[in-house]
Amino acid sequence: MSTEFTAFKFEGPAGVWWKWIRRMRDVEGMTWEQFKVLFNEHFFPPSYRDEKAMEFMGLQQGDMTVRDYKAKFNELSRFAPSLTESEHMKCLKFERGLKGVFWKSVLALRHRVYSDLVATAICVEQEHITFLQS
Known part of the structure; x- marks a missing residue:
């Protein structure tokens, strides 16, 4: 560029x-x-980058939707590149931050491609919402 x-x-x-x-x-x-x-x-002075790296390390989905969690994950991941330098590590970090109900569903699939993992988590969340509404 x-x-x-x-x-x-x-x-x-x-x-x-x-x-x-x-x-x-x-x-x-x-x-x-x-x-x-x-x-x-x-x-982005070092103190700011350190603060954002710490925020990334502790990032959990919590009350966010999977899409919102993904957006926050992507935003903060640039401040902790060593935690996301490999696709495998990126997937592990994303998985571990998902809500328990979603984490359990995607864990068994062992996705190691980040985009596939996110797409699956979004589908699981949508299915969960549909189940709760019925």
Whole structure:
């Protein structure tokens, strides 16, 4: 992904920050990884990243729907990449955060592809809701 293309869309504080970066650095040869490091260091200080990583480690579905849990899981997972670097670990973390009734149903299937696991959990939840309504 092009850093210049991405930064073109920046507005407000991000736009000001990018203008400052362009004056201070040679951005022509900047890689996407270098850009991400600079951006994250500026907008997400270590204390914030640590807080979000801890939140991810303790994440449970609780009262959320599976879709809402998935959205929160995806949002926070970027702050704890070592816990989701493999598809297997990502699935284990997601499974363990599901409500007991859903966790028991998907556990036996041993999904190791995250998208398949999420789709199954959503189906199990829908079936559970239908059962409770009948």
